[in-house]
Amino acid sequence: MKRIIFHIDVNSAFLSWIAVKMVREGHPDLRLVPSVVSGDPSDRRSIITAASIPAKKLGIRAAQPVSMALRLCPSLVIVGGDWEWYKECSKGFISICKDYSPVLQQFSIDECFLDMSFRCYGKDPVEVATRLKDEVKSRLGFTVNVGVGSNKLLAKMASDFEKPDKVHTLWDSEVEEKMWPLGVRDLLWVGKKTEERLTSYGIRTIGELAAIDIGFLSRLVGRNAATQLHEYANGRDYSPVETEVAEAKSYSAERTFSKDLSDPKDVDRALFNVACIVAHRIRRDRFRASTVSMFVKYTDFSVAQKQCQLPQPTDVTAVILNEARRMLSEVWDGSSPIRQVGLGVTKLTHDSYEQMSLFEDPKMEYYREWDRRYDEKKAEAEDTRMLAYERRKPSSGSE
DNA sequence: TCTGGGGTCCTAGGACCC
DNA sequence: TCTGGGGTCCTAGGACCC
Numbered sequence: 474m475k476r477i478i479f480h481i482d483v484n485s486a487f488l489s490w491i492a493v494k495m496v497r498e499g500h501p502d503l504r505l506v507p508s509v510v511s512g513d514p515s516d517r518r519s520i521i522t523a524a525s526i527p528a529k530k531l532g533i534r535a536a537q538p539v540s541m542a543l544r545l546c547p548s549l550v551i552v553g554g555d556w557e558w559y560k561e562c563s564k565g566f567i568s569i570c571k572d573y574s575p576v577l578q579q580f581s582i583d584e585c586f587l588d589m590s591f592r593c594y595g596k597d598p599v600e601v602a603t604r605l606k607d608e609v610k611s612r613l614g615f616t617v618n619v620g621v622g623s624n625k626l627l628a629k630m631a632s633d634f635e636k637p638d639k640v641h642t643l644w645d646s647e648v649e650e651k652m653w654p655l656g657v658r659d660l661l662w663v664g665k666k667t668e669e670r671l672t673s674y675g676i677r678t679i680g681e682l683a684a685i686d687i688g689f690l691s692r693l694v695g696r697n698a699a700t701q702l703h704e705y706a707n708g709r710d711y712s713p714v715e716t717e718v719a720e721a722k723s724y725s726a727e728r729t730f731s732k733d734l735s736d737p738k739d740v741d742r743a744l745f746n747v748a749c750i751v752a753h754r755i756r757r758d759r760f761r762a763s764t765v766s767m768f769v770k771y772t773d774f775s776v777a778q779k780q781c782q783l784p785q786p787t788d789v790t791a792v793i794l795n796e797a798r799r800m801l802s803e804v805w806d807g808s809s810p811i812r813q814v815g816l817g818v819t820k821l822t823h824d825s826y827e828q829m830s831l832f833e834d835p836k837m838e839y840y841r842e843w844d845r846r847y848d849e850k851k852a853e854a855e856d857t858r859m860l861a862y863e864r865r866k867p868s869s870g871s872e
Numbered sequence: 873t874c875t876g877g878g879g880t881c882c883t884a885g886g887a888c889c890c
Numbered sequence: 891t892c893t894g895g896g897g898t899c900c901t902a903g904g905a906c907c908c
Contacts (some may be wrong), residue, residue, distance in 0.1 A: 486908095512876055516885090520876050522908095535908090539875035581908050652878060664906050697882075697906095724878070764900095774875080780901065 477598050478714065479587040480620040480628035481570055481605070483562075483638035486583035489615040490521035490562040491552055496614070507531055508550035511539050516731055522554060526637065557862050565613050573605050578714045586625050588714040602640040610638065626661060626710035627652075631658070648708035653680030660705055667694060667702075682706040720821075721758065725766075726750040727815030732770050735810045740769075744797055747816045752790035753851060755818060756844065761786035762818035767797040769805055770813035777804040784823050790847070791840040793818065 483489060487510045492503040507528040508811040512519045517540050524533045524542075528549065533542045542549055553703065563582045571577050576588035593601055609617050620632030631651060643651055658668045660679050672692055673813035676682050682690075683706035690699040704710065726747040734740050743765070755762055767779035779800035787793065790850040797816050834840075 516876095518875080520874095522876085536875080538873055538875050541875085544873070584908080662906065665903060695883075719880095723878095725878065727877060766901095776903085778902070782900075815877090817878095 474590055474594060475591045476623050477589040478622055478625050478865070479573075479589050479602055479624075480580075480625065480632040481566075481585055481587065481609075482618045482620070482629075482632040483566060483583035484616045484618060485523045485525060486562075487554060487559060487613075488525050490559055491555065492525075493562070493614040494558055495552075496557070503550060503552065506550060507533070507546045507548065508552065509539070509542060510552055510554055512554060514539070514553050516549040518729060518731060524568070553600075557858070560616070562613065564613075566609060566617070569609055569612065570605065572632060573601070576716055578715050578716060579718070586628065586714045599640055599642060606640055624708075624710040625712055625714065626705055627708055630659070631662060644710075645708055649680070653678060653683060655679050657682050660702070662698075662701065662705070663809045667698075679706050686820065691712040707717065721760075722763075722821065723787075723817055723819040724751050724754050724760075725817030727768075727813055727814060729770075729813040730811070733810035733812045735807065737807050740801070740805075740811055740814060741798065743814050744801060744816065745794060747814065748790055748794040748797060749847060751816055751818055752788060752793050752844065753848060755821065756788045756848060759823055760789045760821040761824060762793070763820035763822070764818060765793050765796040765800075767800050768815050769801065769811050770815075771809050772812055773811070779804055782820075786820075786824060788844075789837070789840050790844050791836075816841060 474744050485504075488503060488508065491510055492508075496502050504525050504833050505527065506525065507524045509521045509528055510523045510687075511521050512708050517538075519539050521539060521542055522532065522536050523535055528542070528546065531546045533545055533549070539551060541553075557587040559582060565579070566583070567579060567585060570585055570587055574587045574589050574592045578586040580586060589598065589601065598621050606617055606619050609615070616638035618632045618634075618636050618638070619640045620628040620630065620634070620643065621640065622628040623645055627645075627648070631641040634641040634643075634651075643867050656668075656677060657663050657671050657679055658665075660682070663671070671677075671682065674693065676685060682702060685703070686701055687703050690703060693699070694702065728743045728747055730739075730743070735742075761784050763786045764780055765783065766778060768778035770776050781796055781800060783792070783796065793816070801814075
């Protein structure tokens with residue numbers, strides 16, 4: 474049986490979702506004017522998370538600083554994000570997709586793959602894809618692109634063709650015509666650095682990459698990356714649509730300051746905040762961590778990072794924070810201002826038992842109690858938010 | 873123009889063990 | 891006395907994704 478994969482991608486997801494919400498509240502449609510979503514619209518340091526199509530026509534792109542976008546378009550409408558709303562929209566979108574095939578892999582909050590091999594057997598895949606796209610639009614109010622191909626790579630490449638609200642195919646037989654003329658940067662996993670390296674050797678299009686000697690490519694990007702890139706450039710991808718949701722392998726949080734900081738007390742406060750966030754998350758998900766890492770970013774964007782192993786896995790905020798503080802003092806002497814500070818944990822286990830140490834810090838019980846109260850407060854705040862949210866929650870059906 | 877936040881995976885060198 | 895090769899763990903750094 475022929476393999477048929479769909480890749481469904483919400484068009485300018487965060488912007489579309491906020492636009493749908495605002496339209497329902499009686500505001501004009503953001504999608505029709507130059508507009509963007511940013512993390513914190515009042516902060517000059519924030520960057521753009523999503524831009525409307527009229528904004529994109531003015532050269533405004535995701536990941537641009539808000540200040541730059543404002544120069545390109547002084548009348549730009551800037552709105553903040555709403556994670557609860559995003560999650561709701563994502564849920565509605567995924568649930569419609571699941572009706573088309575249970576073999577679904579969620580790739581991010583606004584993208585998924587569907588294995589449609591069975592569901593499309595004997596049918597026209599484009600017709601099915603069009604029905605899916607139109608159903609999302611009529612029931613949820615936002616548009617998607619559907620890419621149709623014989624594997625995940627081709628489906629994903631296809632969904633990236635002309636937007637919005639379109640269905641495109643990229644079958645093996647169409648690779649030469651539709652994919653090979655594209656620049657190497659358009660290929661999945663070719664980022665800025667790889668593009669620079671490839672173009673410096675005269676490799677500009679995916680077609681040129683597909684034709685290149687793999688030994689030569691290995692010397693450019695390493696053997697493993699070369700094998701992968703060469704397969705992709707030729708439109709080959711044998712990876713299955715993974716329905717299992719993988720467990721988290723790391724948790725991290727970081728804070729960029731509105732002004733670079735020199736006072737150790739300010740930096741420590743930020744470190745405390747991110748430690749609380751990360752430790753809370755691992756407790757919420759019943760993890761303990763064995764590795765703690767931290768980094769600081771300086772004014773010139775250079776990064777200093779440290780990591781260390783714990784004698785035993787922990788989920789205690791104070792233990793994580795103390796290691797991070799120690800490492801901070803090893804990389805930072807307070808002489809150069811800090812732009813950003815971050816903290817992460819890896820090497821996670823679900824082990825419920827805890828090895829008792831004869832030398833356990835007598836304050837440990839106090840630390841745990843502190844964490845319990847922190848978690849309780851967080852849960853209460855969450856409940857209040859959800860309650861307020863339920864009241865204004867729209868149905869995902871047609872209105 | 874001046875660059876967020878949260879992830880995954882890979883590489884390379886050094887330490888240590890057999 | 892000086893020598894091998896392989897495996898694993900740790901750390902730092904980098905590339906990529908959305």
